Amino acid sequence: MAEAQMRLREIIRTKEADILKEWKQTLLDTYPQDAVKFIQGQKNQFANPVGHIFDTGLTKCFSNLIFTDDNEGVKESLDEVIRVRAVQDFSPAGALAFIFDLKGIIRAYCLEQIMKEDLLEELWRLDARIDEAVLIAFNIYASCREELAEIRVNEVKSNVYFLLRKAKMLVEESPDKGV
Numbered sequence: 001m002a003e004a005q006m007r008l009r010e011i012i013r014t015k016e017a018d019i020l021k022e023w024k025q026t027l028l029d030t031y032p033q034d035a036v037k038f039i040q041g042q043k044n045q046f047a048n049p050v051g052h053i054f055d056t057g058l059t060k061c062f063s064n065l066i067f068t069d070d071n072e073g074v075k076e077s078l079d080e081v082i083r084v085r086a087v088q089d090f091s092p093a094g095a096l097a098f099i100f101d102l103k104g105i106i107r108a109y110c111l112e113q114i115m116k117e118d119l120l121e122e123l124w125r126l127d128a129r130i131d132e133a134v135l136i137a138f139n140i141y142a143s144c145r146e147e148l149a150e151i152r153v154n155e156v157k158s159n160v161y162f163l164l165r166k167a168k169m170l171v172e173e174s175p176d177k178g179v
Contacts, residue, residue: 008114008122012066015109022105024058027081027098030090050084057081065102065133066126078137086144095141099134103127 012019028036038048045052060077064070078099085095106126107114114123 004122011113026101053080082140
């Protein structure tokens with residue numbers, strides 16, 4: 001591992017708790033205040049599965065993005081978070097914007113030290129890694145939206161079939177007739 005990358009990771013590690021707390025808050029800020037109070041207030045993972053998913057997912061994603069080069073780990077950690085966002089009333093940009101916010105948060109806490117140690121090139125590499133995470137998240141989001149659309153289409157087909165059958169407008173083939 002390059003010395004510059006190690007040093008950038010060390011700098012971020014010193015501010016990790018603050019960065020992670022603010023990053024989680026940017027995600028929560030996209031929800032109504034009542035929902036945020038519940039998500040933050042209820043710590044039981046069974047009483048508040050969404051809050052638990054957000055907390056553990058973002059913590060793991062942050063760790064994978066910053067301290068490893070594990071894209072599969074990034075994908076796994078974002079998967080549940082993005083699945084929740086995909087079934088809610090968010091546009092793709094609205095569902096994923098919180099990932100981009102990580103860049104600004106890291107700069108707010110670490111840029112002075114990064115510049116002092118001449119690590120801007122390494123910061124740009126980290127920016128590219130965060131951009132990759134957005135693309136990974138977009139693929140997850142698109143896949144989830146496709147699944148939802150298929151479920152809705154199948155539900156409509158089932159309802160139409162049921163209504164036609166109930167109205168006796170459906171001619172069903174008898175088992176003894178060949179077609």
